[in-house]
Amino acid sequence: MTDTAPANPGTAPRVLHTPFHSRTKVANKMERWEVWQGYNTAACYTDVELEYFAIRSNTGVFDLSPMVKYRIQGADAADYVDRLLTRNIRKLGTDRVAYVAICNDAGNVIDDGTLFRFADNEFRLCTQEHVLDWLLWSAEGFDVTVYDETADVAALAVQGPTSCQTLRRMGLDGLQELKPFGMAHYELEGIPLMVSRTGFTGDLGYELWLAPEHAETVWDRVFANTRQRTVRPIGSHALDLARIEAGFIAAGVDFVPAEQIVRNGRGRSPLELGLEWLVDFSKPVFNGRQALLQQRDKGPRYRLAKLSVEGNKPAEHAFIYCRGREVGTVTSAAWCPSAKSNFALASIKTPYGRERDPLKAEIYYMRELHWTRTMAKCEIVNEPVFNPPRRLQTPAPDA
Amino acid sequence: MKKYDAIVIGAGHNGLTNAAYLAKAGLDVLVVEKNPYIGGATVSRELHEGWKYSNCSYVCSLLRPEIARDLELPRHGLQVQPYGGGVTFCRNGDHFLYYEDHERLYREIARHSKRDANAYDRYGADVIKQTRLIRPFLLRTPPDPSSFKPRDLMELRHLAKAFMELGEEGLADTLRFWTMSIGDYLDGYFETDVVKAHLAGSGIIGTALGVYSPGTAYVLLHHYMGDVDGNVGAWGFARGGMGAIANALAASLQSYGGEIRCAAEVTQIMVRNGKTTGVALANGDEVQADIVVSNLDPKRTFLNIMAESDLPADVVRKARNFKIRGSSGKLNIALDGLPTFNGLENVDTSMIGEMHFSDSLAHMERAYDDWKDETWSKEPYLDMLIPTQYDPTMAPPGKHMMTVFVQYAPPTIDGRDWTDEDRDNFGKTVIDTIANYSPNFKELILHAEVRSPRELENEVGLTEGNIFMGELTFDQLLFNRPFPGYAQYRGPVKGMYMCSSGTHPGGGVMAAPGANAAREILRDLKHPNIVPGAYADD
Numbered sequence: 012m013t014d015t016a017p018a019n020p021g022t023a024p025r026v027l028h029t030p031f032h033s034r035t036k037v038a039n040k041m042e043r044w045e046v047w048q049g050y051n052t053a054a055c056y057t058d059v060e061l062e063y064f065a066i067r068s069n070t071g072v073f074d075l076s077p078m079v080k081y082r083i084q085g086a087d088a089a090d091y092v093d094r095l096l097t098r099n100i101r102k103l104g105t106d107r108v109a110y111v112a113i114c115n116d117a118g119n120v121i122d123d124g125t126l127f128r129f130a131d132n133e134f135r136l137c138t139q140e141h142v143l144d145w146l147l148w149s150a151e152g153f154d155v156t157v158y159d160e161t162a163d164v165a166a167l168a169v170q171g172p173t174s175c176q177t178l179r180r181m182g183l184d185g186l187q188e189l190k191p192f193g194m195a196h197y198e199l200e201g202i203p204l205m206v207s208r209t210g211f212t213g214d215l216g217y218e219l220w221l222a223p224e225h226a227e228t229v230w231d232r233v234f235a236n237t238r239q240r241t242v243r244p245i246g247s248h249a250l251d252l253a254r255i256e257a258g259f260i261a262a263g264v265d266f267v268p269a270e271q272i273v274r275n276g277r278g279r280s281p282l283e284l285g286l287e288w289l290v291d292f293s294k295p296v297f298n299g300r301q302a303l304l305q306q307r308d309k310g311p312r313y314r315l316a317k318l319s320v321e322g323n324k325p326a327e328h329a330f331i332y333c334r335g336r337e338v339g340t341v342t343s344a345a346w347c348p349s350a351k352s353n354f355a356l357a358s359i360k361t362p363y364g365r366e367r368d369p370l371k372a373e374i375y376y377m378r379e380l381h382w383t384r385t386m387a388k389c390e391i392v393n394e395p396v397f398n399p400p401r402r403l404q405t406p407a408p409d410a
Numbered sequence: 411m412k413k414y415d416a417i418v419i420g421a422g423h424n425g426l427t428n429a430a431y432l433a434k435a436g437l438d439v440l441v442v443e444k445n446p447y448i449g450g451a452t453v454s455r456e457l458h459e460g461w462k463y464s465n466c467s468y469v470c471s472l473l474r475p476e477i478a479r480d481l482e483l484p485r486h487g488l489q490v491q492p493y494g495g496g497v498t499f500c501r502n503g504d505h506f507l508y509y510e511d512h513e514r515l516y517r518e519i520a521r522h523s524k525r526d527a528n529a530y531d532r533y534g535a536d537v538i539k540q541t542r543l544i545r546p547f548l549l550r551t552p553p554d555p556s557s558f559k560p561r562d563l564m565e566l567r568h569l570a571k572a573f574m575e576l577g578e579e580g581l582a583d584t585l586r587f588w589t590m591s592i593g594d595y596l597d598g599y600f601e602t603d604v605v606k607a608h609l610a611g612s613g614i615i616g617t618a619l620g621v622y623s624p625g626t627a628y629v630l631l632h633h634y635m636g637d638v639d640g641n642v643g644a645w646g647f648a649r650g651g652m653g654a655i656a657n658a659l660a661a662s663l664q665s666y667g668g669e670i671r672c673a674a675e676v677t678q679i680m681v682r683n684g685k686t687t688g689v690a691l692a693n694g695d696e697v698q699a700d701i702v703v704s705n706l707d708p709k710r711t712f713l714n715i716m717a718e719s720d721l722p723a724d725v726v727r728k729a730r731n732f733k734i735r736g737s738s739g740k741l742n743i744a745l746d747g748l749p750t751f752n753g754l755e756n757v758d759t760s761m762i763g764e765m766h767f768s769d770s771l772a773h774m775e776r777a778y779d780d781w782k783d784e785t786w787s788k789e790p791y792l793d794m795l796i797p798t799q800y801d802p803t804m805a806p807p808g809k810h811m812m813t814v815f816v817q818y819a820p821p822t823i824d825g826r827d828w829t830d831e832d833r834d835n836f837g838k839t840v841i842d843t844i845a846n847y848s849p850n851f852k853e854l855i856l857h858a859e860v861r862s863p864r865e866l867e868n869e870v871g872l873t874e875g876n877i878f879m880g881e882l883t884f885d886q887l888l889f890n891r892p893f894p895g896y897a898q899y900r901g902p903v904k905g906m907y908m909c910s911s912g913t914h915p916g917g918g919v920m921a922a923p924g925a926n927a928a929r930e931i932l933r934d935l936k937h938p939n940i941v942p943g944a945y946a947d948d
């Protein structure tokens with residue numbers, strides 16, 4: 012029931028290093044580090060554009076180790092996650108992964124994440140935020156243990172059109188047969204390796220999960236024989252660009268995690284984040300169900316709109332107007348290099364944000380100390396602006 | 411003798427603030443102070459050659475930035491520098507370090523409990539919700555809920571609106587927060603004793619309540635609602651000590667033409683035909699003014715320097731029943747060097763602002779038990795800092811000054827007054843407590859000023875030495891401070907006003923009571939308001 016971290020007298024470390032640090036340190040030619048959940052991680056290794064295009068045309072490798080991971084096991088583990096999450100977990104097979112939302116009882120999203128099913132009653136929940144407190148409150152009454160295994164698991168995302176080929180060359184035979192959101196278990200030179208076909212790039216891609224002591228060996232194997240620079244380490248900036256282009260939301264960016272909210276009304280439900288497909292109302296009980304049902308009937312207060320923005324100036328943090336009335340704010344925006352689209356995610360007050368609403372983004376940009384303001388027309392798009400077929404193809408293509 | 415427009419009794423920081431605004435508005439103002447120095451509980455004095463002590467208040471956060479800026483305190487020499495972090499030592503040799511840096515704090519709490527490390531985010535958000543509610547009201551006069559004057563109705567509406575904005579759940583949380591104990595509150599978030607103990611200190615400092623006494627959660631808020639440069643909850647040092655605040659206020663007052671007379675104790679507020687006419691001083695002088703403002707606490711104001719016969723009986727009764735209980739003591743120590751602390755040999759102590767030595771709520775509650783038994787805590791809760799790590803002006807180079815706030819010290823010992831011997835033994839208890847965690851501390855002591863409630867009462871004029879001039883419990887807050895019907899700074903006699911920490915929004919070096927009272931006086935004089943309102947929080 013409780014987290015069993017041993018008492019560790021002394022002083023907390025000043026900064027944490029991921030299990031790949033000896034390698035990322037050498038690769039980080041720009042020495043541009045940033046802190047992610049306390050870990051020093053690369054913002055950019057060499058060049059953001061090169062790294063971004065590695066994801067879209069070759070292979071980009073991202074050190075994912077700081078991602079928060081919880082191990083959930085015990086006789087009631089399946090019942091527990093089914094109550095915890097808005098999705099129907101009973102439909103999730105062993106060795107399958109699900110994208111999930113965690114709601115509080117008011118129906119606001121505490122975090123989104125991915126749930127890995129290892130066995131009937133054994134799961135890993137990966138989240139962006141620390142959510143242990145909520146996981147443990149929700150575990151009361153269930154025969155289940157929940158513990159933070161973040162530091163016990165190293166993780167590497169290998170993403171891009173040649174990612175399958177890269178990993179197969181490394182010795183992961185048959186990986187091309189792995190379906191999206193599937194998990195496969197390998198042994199590489201005696202190293203147990205779990206591979207999932209998941210990622211945050213909207214492209215073909217995989218994530219490798221392993222014990223930290225093997226991190227350096229696996230890193231070296233991924234990068235072996237890659238003199239043509241077709242495999243590149245990528246930093247958080249390139250990844251963020253890819254995730255915006257894919258239309259994925261991020262905690263703390265596109266919504267405020269519910270447990271951190273100060274101002275009344277700033278929470279967002281899954282229905283308000285375009286995640287209604289994660290909510291299974293046919294489940295009789297789950298955290299947030301009552302509030303979400305009410306909201307479904309009354310209609311959500313906001314909608315998350317995908318916008319194609321006129322012109323080429325990213326609409327970062329722009330106000331959105333509809334016929335002169337301010338109706339929302341952009342939460343993520345970028346010029347997307349593969350889609351060649353000026354794309355934005357915006358939180359818009361309902362009823363605005365309907366398909367035919369004439370939306371405009373108020374964009375400011377500065378050139379040589381001169382501010383310019385433009386009102387850019389926005390068009391609602393329903394599909395991701397970039398969604399290559401290879402993302403979902405099985406067998407996975409080689410390039 | 412010359413007649414003034416207004417006389418302010420007491421050169422505490424609130425009296426000075428009040429006088430500064432009256433002078434700035436063009437009034438002829440005199441401040442009369444009983445001590446030979448100004449500042450009241452906001453004072454720094456040299457009691458050991460080369461060392462300056464902040465004898466009472468020692469850290470700054472509550473001082474309203476709107477007033478500091480408006481009265482040009484920086485131009486008059488005030489510099490406030492934030493300090494970060496803190497530590498609580500555990501009896502088992504471990505400790506808990508509080509960092510300003512969110513990630514580092516997470517890791518340190520996680521060392522004790524990962525669950526608590528995560529719960530801290532929820533705790534932080536919930537406390538900020540409460541500070542956001544209260545902060546806009548610090549520079550406003552509380553509405554009179556029984557009045558139907560348009561202004562009171564408007565203020566009430568304003569108050570109601572702020573509450574409604576919290577939403578249903580927020581409203582319920584707020585009522586809980588304002589009435590519950592800090593112990594119960596923290597139990598709702600954390601499982602680790604030392605984490606709770608570290609955070610609970612702010613709930614008991616200055617109050618005759620224990621960590622499990624209802625009302626202490628609000629006291630915590632009172633320590634969190636200030637800011638340094640917009641960082642809500644942050645604390646800082648005034649360069650040169652807290653006296654620098656009083657000195658800057660005095661300089662500001664004088665720049666507007668106001669006068670200060672020290673060593674001039676008021677024995678009586680003179681009243682004729684239901685109107686104030688001035689004050690009588692201990693030396694027999696009388697000074698005339700139509701407006702008299704008291705910077706003294708409500709008990710001293712109404713029961714010591716006013717004739718009961720000049721007052722409505724109701725006010726006399728309310729003043730007698732006003733809850734103001736001594737609970738704190740203070741040590742100021744001159745040190746020959748920087749002490750070392752067990753377990754912190756490799757830690758940069760300049761990262762650590764405050765040090766505490768109580769590692770559980772039970773430990774703190776026991777300290778309170780001693781107070782109830784009318785003796786000082788044998789294992790006291792200490793809020794200890796070494797400002798000379800940041801401020802070079804308070805001790806000679808290489809030497810240090812330590813300030814130790816002590817909870818609890820009762821107003822009387824076993825039913826009798828404090829003796830010098832009690833005071834010295836009290837000082838020894840505190841020094842021994844620190845020495846348990848610092849091997850070289852005792853050797854470094856060159857001089858110590860020990861202040862029990864007796865010294866605080868006699869020197870500063872705080873009844874029972876209560877640092878807030880009245881308990882900060884819900885029954886004595888907002889429109890009930892100091893008492894119902896008298897929360898708008900006007901006394902029961904025409905021309906008489908109150909501006910001390912005994913009025914809204916209460917104790918601490920805040921300058922808000924003084925400024926709010928000035929606004930009301932100017933209103934009565936039909937003078938345009940010059941006292942600033944609060945910055946919008948966001």
Ligand SMILES: Cc1cc2nc3c(=O)[nH]c(=O)nc-3n(C[C@H](O)[C@H](O)[C@H](O)COP(=O)(O)OP(=O)(O)OC[C@H]3O[C@@H](n4cnc5c(N)ncnc54)[C@H](O)[C@@H]3O)c2cc1C
Nearest residue numbers: 420422423424444450451467468469676871877911918919
């Ligand atoms: C030990 C201690 C530690 C504290 N620590 C902090 C802290 O760290 N931070 C913080 O913000 N707050 C702190 N406080 C609280 C804060 O100092 C007080 O709430 C605040 O200074 C009170 O200011 P005031 O102007 O209302 O009253 P006072 O400062 O008490 O001023 C009243 C003045 O009236 C004078 N006076 C009294 N009687 C007469 C008379 N008959 N005639 C003429 N003059 C008279 C007094 O000498 C005094 O100068 C502390 C208080 C104490 C006692």
